[in-house]
Amino acid sequence: MLSVRKSAGLLLLVALLALLQPVRQAAATDLTTAGLTTAGLTTADLTATDLTATDVSFTSDGRTLHGTLLAPAGARGLPAMVLVAGSGGTSRAEYRPEAEAFARAGVVTLVYDKRAGHSRATTSFDDLATDALAALDLLRRRPEVDPRQAGLWGHSQGGWVVPLAAARAATVAFVVTVGAGALRPDRTQLWSNRAHLAHAGVAEQLIDPIGTRLSRVLMAAGLFGDTGNDPVANLARVRRPLLAVFAEHDRSTAPGESLVIFRQALERGGHGHYALKVVRDADHDLRASHDGFTRGTGFAPGYVDTVASWVKGLAAGPPAVVADPPPAQPFASRPVAAPAWHESPVLHVVVFAAMLAAFACYGIGGAVRRVRGRAGDGRAGDGRAGDGRGTVARWAPRVVAAGGTAVLVGTLLYLGSVVMTGATEVDAAVLGRPPWWLALQLLTALTVVAGVVSAVGARRSGFRRSGFRRGVLLSGALLLVPWAAYWGLLTP
Numbered sequence: 001m002l003s004v005r006k007s008a009g010l011l012l013l014v015a016l017l018a019l020l021q022p023v024r025q026a027a028a029t030d031l032t033t034a035g036l037t038t039a040g041l042t043t044a045d046l047t048a049t050d051l052t053a054t055d056v057s058f059t060s061d062g063r064t065l066h067g068t069l070l071a072p073a074g075a076r077g078l079p080a081m082v083l084v085a086g087s088g089g090t091s092r093a094e095y096r097p098e099a100e101a102f103a104r105a106g107v108v109t110l111v112y113d114k115r116a117g118h119s120r121a122t123t124s125f126d127d128l129a130t131d132a133l134a135a136l137d138l139l140r141r142r143p144e145v146d147p148r149q150a151g152l153w154g155h156s157q158g159g160w161v162v163p164l165a166a167a168r169a170a171t172v173a174f175v176v177t178v179g180a181g182a183l184r185p186d187r188t189q190l191w192s193n194r195a196h197l198a199h200a201g202v203a204e205q206l207i208d209p210i211g212t213r214l215s216r217v218l219m220a221a222g223l224f225g226d227t228g229n230d231p232v233a234n235l236a237r238v239r240r241p242l243l244a245v246f247a248e249h250d251r252s253t254a255p256g257e258s259l260v261i262f263r264q265a266l267e268r269g270g271h272g273h274y275a276l277k278v279v280r281d282a283d284h285d286l287r288a289s290h291d292g293f294t295r296g297t298g299f300a301p302g303y304v305d306t307v308a309s310w311v312k313g314l315a316a317g318p319p320a321v322v323a324d325p326p327p328a329q330p331f332a333s334r335p336v337a338a339p340a341w342h343e344s345p346v347l348h349v350v351v352f353a354a355m356l357a358a359f360a361c362y363g364i365g366g367a368v369r370r371v372r373g374r375a376g377d378g379r380a381g382d383g384r385a386g387d388g389r390g391t392v393a394r395w396a397p398r399v400v401a402a403g404g405t406a407v408l409v410g411t412l413l414y415l416g417s418v419v420m421t422g423a424t425e426v427d428a429a430v431l432g433r434p435p436w437w438l439a440l441q442l443l444t445a446l447t448v449v450a451g452v453v454s455a456v457g458a459r460r461s462g463f464r465r466s467g468f469r470r471g472v473l474l475s476g477a478l479l480l481v482p483w484a485a486y487w488g489l490l491t492p
Helices: 004-033 092-104 125-140 157-168 185-199 204-211 213-220 231-237 255-268 303-316 345-371 391-421 435-461 463-486
Strands: 051-060 063-072 078-084 108-112 145-155 175-178 242-247 274-279
Touching: 051 092, 051 125, 063 092, 063 125, 078 092, 078 125, 078 157, 078 303, 092 108, 092 145, 092 303, 108 125, 125 145, 125 157, 145 157, 145 303, 157 175, 157 231, 157 242, 175 303, 185 204, 185 213, 204 213, 204 391, 213 345, 213 391, 231 255, 242 255, 242 303, 255 274, 274 303, 345 391, 345 463, 391 435, 391 463, 435 463
Parallel strands: 078 108, 078 145, 145 175, 175 242, 242 274
Antiparallel strands: 051 063, 063 108
């Protein structure tokens, strides 16, 4: 049975996924139009004299997975790689550019769809490593491939998975990691969020509330990916030749720290056949970029050749150790502190639900009274005698109810989008704030002021005469203040 903490986290995650479905669909559309995803992997899409594409299936952990093998036409006995996707990649089509590029360079590639039901929040790296090894077993049996030269290539999250897989199976001939981090996943993600928010011009005092706190709540619920994965321990266990490619302008993993830690871990494990290469003018996906945020056309110069040459060169024997100087980082990563008591998922779900119910109660109660022909709140709470007949006194509770609801839903939606996109969609700031956040802050201030006006009106008329509905509303407004302070909505 699920713990109360994890159940609360799951409830929060389900709400986020439901609210953010349009965001996810838009992101997929953006990737397609940017040329990072392509539909279909059929032979008809490829030139017969160039590459061949063969659809394949294999079984992993009782599940049937589907993939596509790309090879030079007429290939026999070539080196080969299984491409293991990053956290955002679920379809084989998303890594078609890499698969084609390496195949054209003489390395057979296998790309596959992730297992059904895959979720970054709940799928373990052990599960992903199991799938990668099952794909490798299939690849090694193909006539196009030399089984002694078949290895694993992993991008981003896949760069955490493939060393784990290689440490488990001697059939892995080599390992290639691309844009991989040596820090734990939670520390890496919070560093990345900070990098993107700072680039967008978000004020320093708002980076933590916007880029860190919801992630920490999800971490406390055990719903922030495989945060228990230790990449350093996995690297130290790898005994096969390893190539780690780092992008100069990676803003999703900390490239400078990661290269240094990679070398330390491999040396500590007694590894003597590794190469740590830095590709200049490259972003996290190894596309051409001068800063890691704006993207040029195609892969960064030298990237595909670096990987293909190293893989094909393994046929001549184990490679010598090569390590480029680490690339510069805009700032160092920070350790992830243990969640505080007020970051409990259960507490956040309960408080959120209580406020939402309080604000909804006022509106629903008013609607019921109107239907029954009874305006006001206890005949004294919505502008009747003793509560002031002014427009402000009448409208203040309505502003609290409507504004409070909008603040709650808007904050969850916005912070959820930051988590889901890794803050990559935050591309501008006004007065040190993303425009949506500025609007939420202004709405929060208006709601708090309206709450004060409502409380003053209730006090003048006598709290008992203000009625149950007004009391519940003011309770929700009172809870909103510390809640909004925690999320940075009251941060100047």
